[in-house]
Amino acid sequence: MKVLVVGSGGREHALASQLLQSDTVEKVFCTPGNGGTARLKNCENVSLLVDDFEGILKLIKEKAIDLVVVGPELPLSLGITDYLQEYQINVFGPNKAGATIEASKSWAKDLMIAGGIPTAKSETFTDKESARNYILQEGVPIVVKADGLAAGKGVIVAMTQEEALEGIEELFAQNFGKVVIEEFLTGQEVSVLALTDGKIIRSLIPAQDHKQIGEGDTGANTGGMGAYAPTPLVNDELSDRITKEILEPTLKELQKRGIDYRGVLYAGLMITPEGDPKTLEFNCRFGDPETQAVLPMLKTPLAEVLLACAQQRLADLPPLEWHEGSAVCVVMVAGGYPSSYEKGKVITGIDQVQTEGVTVFHAGTKLLNQEIITDGGRVLGVTCRDADFQSAIKSAYEAVAKIKFEDMYYRRDIGHRIMNKL
Ligand SMILES: Nc1ncnc2c1ncn2[C@@H]1O[C@H](COP(=O)(O)OP(=O)(O)O)[C@@H](O)[C@H]1O
Ligand SMILES: [Mg+2]
Structure with missing residues (x-):
C-alpha cells in the first residue's frame, strides 16, 4: 500500500520510518516532511501545507494513496478527516468533532465530568x-x-x-x-497513547516526556526535550486502571455524543502520590517526542494497525506485540529555543551514529545541497532501543555526543525520574 503522512516533525519522521517497515507498505509520501523523510528510502516529500486540503486530495488521487495518517492537531481540528472521508479515503486521525477533545479544554473537561473520568477539579470562565x-x-x-x-x-x-x-x-x-482554572496536582506525569477505531481502544506502552528546557525539569516549557518508553511508573495494574477508568469511558462519552473517533487518543496523566491516575488533558494525535520512543518498540506492523483503525476493524487484529527492553529519545535543539534561535546550521555526524538500535529522527531540519541543515527549534530526536533502560540511555547519549551543529543544546538527564529507581 501507499501511505501519506501529513506533517513535518520528528513524530512524522518516526511514523514514516515505522510504516515503511511493514511488508505491505511500498511507498510513503510526506506533506511536507523534513530533511529526514527526504532521505528515507521509499519515501518522498511533497511540498504541501498541512491545511491545503485540496492539494492533499489531489495528491492522494494522483498517487493512488491507500491510507492517510495525520500527524499534527491543526489539520485535524480544521476537519481534514471529514473532508477526505467524503471521498471514501481511509484516514487515521479523528474528525473535527473528535479533535475538539484537544482543541477545547473546557469541552474536554465537560466530557470528563460527564463520564466520571478522574481529573483535577475545575471551573470554566468567560x-x-x-x-x-x-x-x-x-x-x-x-x-x-x-x-x-x-x-x-x-x-x-x-x-x-x-x-x-x-x-x-x-x-x-x-x-x-474561555479560560479553564483547575486544581494544582502533584505527582508523576506520564503519557498514555491509545489507538481507537471508534469502537474499541487499545493502549500503547506508557511513556514519559520531559517538557521543560532545563535539567531537573526547570525553566520554560517546550514541545518536549526527550522521552522514554515503557515507563515503570505505570505497571500492568495501573495500566489496566487507566484503560478502565480513563480510556474506555472517554471513548464511550465520545460515542454518546455521536462522534466517530478513529485515531490516537492521547491521555496526559498525573499519577498522584497515592498512585491514582488523573487526566491533565487529552490530545487527538500522536505525541512528539513520545512517538519517537514508543513506535520503535512496536513489533506489530504499524500500517496494518492504523489501516484497521481507519476501517473500523481493530477488534479483528491480534493484540499488539512489543519488543523487549526500552527505547529512549533525546531531543537536540537550537540554542535559544524555546525563545528565539537561529536556523541554517550544518549538522554533522548523523550518518555515523545510525547503527543497530540507534535512529536519528529529524524534526526541524532540511536537505540543502546534499547537506542537512537546521530549520527549526527542535532539530533532532536521537532514539536508541536496547535490552534495558540503562543501556538504551547510555547508547543514546553516546550517539548524541557524536552529532554536532553550532549552538546545539540538549538535556543530559532524560529519564532522571526513574534513573535511581531501577
Ligand atoms: N492540574 C495541573 N496540576 C499541575 N500541573 C499541571 C496541571 N495541568 C497542567 N499542568 C502542567 O502543565 C503542562 C501543560 O498542561 P496541559 O494541560 O498538558 O496543556 P498543553 O499541553 O495544551 O499545554 C502539563 O504537562 C503539566 O506539567
Ligand atoms: Mg500537554
Whole structure:
C-alpha cells in the first residue's frame, strides 16, 4: 500500500520510518516532511501545507494513496478527516468533532465530568472578573489554561497569586474567549497513547516526556526535550486502571455524543502520590517526542494497525506485540529555543551514529545541497532501543555526543525520574 503522512516533525519522521517497515507498505509520501523523510528510502516529500486540503486530495488521487495518517492537531481540528472521508479515503486521525477533545479544554473537561473520568477539579470562565474572584477564593498554587489550541503556550502553572492573575490578564487579552482554572496536582506525569477505531481502544506502552528546557525539569516549557518508553511508573495494574477508568469511558462519552473517533487518543496523566491516575488533558494525535520512543518498540506492523483503525476493524487484529527492553529519545535543539534561535546550521555526524538500535529522527531540519541543515527549534530526536533502560540511555547519549551543529543544546538527564529507581 501507499501511505501519506501529513506533517513535518520528528513524530512524522518516526511514523514514516515505522510504516515503511511493514511488508505491505511500498511507498510513503510526506506533506511536507523534513530533511529526514527526504532521505528515507521509499519515501518522498511533497511540498504541501498541512491545511491545503485540496492539494492533499489531489495528491492522494494522483498517487493512488491507500491510507492517510495525520500527524499534527491543526489539520485535524480544521476537519481534514471529514473532508477526505467524503471521498471514501481511509484516514487515521479523528474528525473535527473528535479533535475538539484537544482543541477545547473546557469541552474536554465537560466530557470528563460527564463520564466520571478522574481529573483535577475545575471551573470554566468567560469573563475576567469571575475568573479573578475564583482564584482569590481558591488560592494558590493553581493552574490557568487557555481554552483553544495554543501550541503548548496556553497553560500557566501559577505558584503565586500574582502569576495566576497575570495569567488571566494575558489569556483574556489574547482573546481565547474561555479560560479553564483547575486544581494544582502533584505527582508523576506520564503519557498514555491509545489507538481507537471508534469502537474499541487499545493502549500503547506508557511513556514519559520531559517538557521543560532545563535539567531537573526547570525553566520554560517546550514541545518536549526527550522521552522514554515503557515507563515503570505505570505497571500492568495501573495500566489496566487507566484503560478502565480513563480510556474506555472517554471513548464511550465520545460515542454518546455521536462522534466517530478513529485515531490516537492521547491521555496526559498525573499519577498522584497515592498512585491514582488523573487526566491533565487529552490530545487527538500522536505525541512528539513520545512517538519517537514508543513506535520503535512496536513489533506489530504499524500500517496494518492504523489501516484497521481507519476501517473500523481493530477488534479483528491480534493484540499488539512489543519488543523487549526500552527505547529512549533525546531531543537536540537550537540554542535559544524555546525563545528565539537561529536556523541554517550544518549538522554533522548523523550518518555515523545510525547503527543497530540507534535512529536519528529529524524534526526541524532540511536537505540543502546534499547537506542537512537546521530549520527549526527542535532539530533532532536521537532514539536508541536496547535490552534495558540503562543501556538504551547510555547508547543514546553516546550517539548524541557524536552529532554536532553550532549552538546545539540538549538535556543530559532524560529519564532522571526513574534513573535511581531501577
Ligand atoms: N492540574 C495541573 N496540576 C499541575 N500541573 C499541571 C496541571 N495541568 C497542567 N499542568 C502542567 O502543565 C503542562 C501543560 O498542561 P496541559 O494541560 O498538558 O496543556 P498543553 O499541553 O495544551 O499545554 C502539563 O504537562 C503539566 O506539567
Ligand atoms: Mg500537554
